[in-house]
Amino acid sequence: MALREIITPENPVLRKKAFKVTNFNDPKLQTLIDDMVETMLDAPGVGLAAPQVAVSQRVITVRLSDDEESQKEYGDQAGVLYVVINPEIIRTSDEMVEGYEACLSIPGYYGNVSRHSAVTVRGHDRHGKQIRIKAQGWLARVFQHEIDHLDGVLFIDRAKEIWRVAEREDEDDEQVFAREDEEKPASEAAE
Ligand code: NI
Numbered sequence: 104m105a106l107r108e109i110i111t112p113e114n115p116v117l118r119k120k121a122f123k124v125t126n127f128n129d130p131k132l133q134t135l136i137d138d139m140v141e142t143m144l145d146a147p148g149v150g151l152a153a154p155q156v157a158v159s160q161r162v163i164t165v166r167l168s169d170d171e172e173s174q175k176e177y178g179d180q181a182g183v184l185y186v187v188i189n190p191e192i193i194r195t196s197d198e199m200v201e202g203y204e205a206c207l208s209i210p211g212y213y214g215n216v217s218r219h220s221a222v223t224v225r226g227h228d229r230h231g232k233q234i235r236i237k238a239q240g241w242l243a244r245v246f247q248h249e250i251d252h253l254d255g256v257l258f259i260d261r262a263k264e265i266w267r268v269a270e271r272e273d274e275d276d277e278q279v280f281a282r283e284d285e286e287k288p289a290s291e292a293a294e
Contacts (some may be wrong), residue, residue, distance in 0.1 A: 106136045106145055107156035109207045114157060117208055118153045118255040121152075121159045124188045127231035132162070136186055136229050139164045148207045150245045150294040153207050161189045163249040168240060180242050187234065190226035190250050195219040202244055204258040205268070205293040214262025234289030248294045258294075 110117055124132060135158055143151040143164050153162040167173055169182025198220040205213040221239045224246050228234050238246050247257060259265055 104141045105136075107138050107142045109142065109146065109151075109155050110157050111208050111210070112257070113228075116157045116159055117252075117257070119154065120255055121154050121161045121253045123161050125226075127188070127227070127229075128249050132160075133229065134186075135160070135162060135179065136164070140166075140184065140186070146207050146293065148196055148293045150249045152249045154252050156253070161253045163187050163190055163246075163253070165242070165245050165249060167245070177241060180238075185236060186229045187224060187226040187236070188229065190224050190253070192222050192247070192250060193235075194223035195226045196221040196243075200240075200244075201263070202241075204244065204248055204262070206248070206258050207293045208252075209257065209259060210293075211268050212259070213263055213268055214258055214265040216244075216248075216258050216261045217263070218247045222246055224250070227287070246294055 112118065119207065126132070135153060138222065139151050139156060139162065143166065147168075150165040151166055153160045158206045165185040165187070166176050166183065167181050173181040199217045200220045201215050201217045203213055204216045220243060221237070222243045224236045224238060226234060231293060234245070249256070251261075
């Protein structure tokens with residue numbers, strides 16, 4: 104396994120529609136997945152899409168933190184690693200929720216984005232087996248964010264407002280995050 108470099112919008116791969124994976128036996132795919140997981144955990148982030156490491160393939164990894172706070176808030180979803188290949192959102196809630204998002208590819212910024220409160224994702228696991236995931240709340244948001252990446256869409260395209268993350272020593276920091284209600288501060292939950 105190896106860490107990969109996370110690209111920013113200067114690299115055009117981030118804005119391309121990624122290709123579907125067709126060969127699940129390709130050892131390069133398995134290496135890519137291992138590297139993505141390592142890179143996501145190292146960042147740290149709660150999700151990563153292959154275009155973010157400059158690979159134009161429809162692969163995402165998602166993992167909510169398993170620390171105590173996260174376990175309290177997300178229960179069984181905390182710490183579960185999802186690897187989804189060729190993911191598709193096949194069902195969405197009518198209900199939309201606004202929440203804060205950040206992105207490892209757009210360091211230093213966060214914004215408020217309206218997302219479906221629940222989605223069902225269909226795709227394949229790393230061995231090609233078909234899987235289906237029902238996600239709600241924060242997990243649903245992360246899936247929508249990552250699947251957007253596969254179409255070259257970034258949260259800044261959808262955000263109603265975008266802010267710069269205040270420096271830690273900046274006293275504005277607290278005020279900025281005092282606005283959050285149900286979602287985690289963006290600086291702790293980059294995708
Ligand atoms: Ni992102």
